Amino acid sequence: MTAAPAAGAPASPGSSTASKSEQAYEWLHEQIVSGDLAPGARLVLSQVAEKLDVSVVPVREAVRRLEAEGLVTFEKNVGATVAGIDPTEYLFTMQTLSLVEGAATALSAPSVTAEDIAAARAVNERMRAFLDPDPLHFDPVGFTALNREFHSVLFERCPNPHILELVHRGWNRLKALRGSTFSYVPERAAQSIEEHEQLLDLIERGAPTSEVELVARRHRSATLDAYLAHTGENPGFPTL
Amino acid sequence: MTAAPAAGAPASPGSSTASKSEQAYEWLHEQIVSGDLAPGARLVLSQVAEKLDVSVVPVREAVRRLEAEGLVTFEKNVGATVAGIDPTEYLFTMQTLSLVEGAATALSAPSVTAEDIAAARAVNERMRAFLDPDPLHFDPVGFTALNREFHSVLFERCPNPHILELVHRGWNRLKALRGSTFSYVPERAAQSIEEHEQLLDLIERGAPTSEVELVARRHRSATLDAYLAHTGENPGFPTL
DNA sequence: TATACGATTTTCGTATACGATCCGCGACTC
């Protein structure tokens, strides 16, 4: 993952020594987004503490931060579990991401350089390569990773740090709830790549902010719609 | 403040005893949004702990949660301070709020009842009353409170809990950084009331979601623009 | 007088200890 700092992490480059609380946070965060800790898994403070060779106090703080980010749920006197089992959660997360990512992409657009565009195109071509050989053993995980890399290039220059962080959080949540949309609806992959081209063209030729936002938002909404169509579900709430 | 639960607060009504960590969180949250703790104020853990008659450990947790919400900033080995001094912070917060509140209002619209509309109209009339007597001693604080009440009615039915929480956080941040826009640009108040009417009409007649979103977003952006025009500043970043 | 250095103080960071709460299992009663 290229440019995807742990959302909310202080991550000051010059920080000499990371506090243990920070270590615990990073370790847990990594375990969760990498999928080593599956959704629903219990997080026992003392066990985590022992594993990292620290006391429970820093671990508690780390868990609280993860809770605020929505990566874990916490119940008083019961404990923490890795969040994200519920499928409606997936819907809400995708919808929120379409909102904030659309905005972030639009706000980034004016600052995106020709090099950025070129880099994004390169990533998109690598995604296309994933498609070609044989539609049958398509690798949704690798494809999704590239997908994030592609979009990262386009939204990382967002000047509004709040919105940018919301985008990071959204992506992290999605990564935590394993199986991306592309696992369920591989057909969507090809269309996605085409929309990426369209988006790049738009940015390249300096299209109005509002238009970039709309296209970026729809791009993600379309992925969500594909998922819904596949599961035969009804959103249960209005679409933006 | 009618419907404005502390964002992210577990707040289960049946929770018999609130943990001390929870108490500390609520107390600090209240102090901050009410303005009793001004932006920039230092939060010394031991002092807060003593004041609440608890140990520092629960206070630390509370501060971490507030940090994740953006109400306080935290520096390693230095301590926590109430966030929100920077004027650019204000810009970013308003911009983010315009994004998420616009969406929340649009998503709520289909669920808004005739009673809701009536309630909102009533609030808007009370706002108008604030205006009438004499433009000179206009009360921006009271006006802002009503303003939040008005908008609360329109976005609280948002079915996406993530987006709704983001809206709450945005409003809380704004409240923390004292002096609303209306303090600086009282002229904006009158126009704001008119836009409220317009928004209500739109929702009442079941306008398309996208239109509601646009109007709600612009309504907030316009307040931001008024502020910028007043300070003579340039956004420094694109507008949505 | 300005500056650099070092001691002191303040405050944070973490470990350890102990009480409180919840959950599961077995015994007792109807």
Added chain:
DNA sequence: GAGTCGCGGATCGTATACGAAAATCGTATA
């Protein structure tokens, strides 16, 4: 035999204690 009560293990919640880092202030020196 089914349901309920009570006990014990597991885990969380918080207090206290001590070490570490940073800020502050005073002093000595150029």
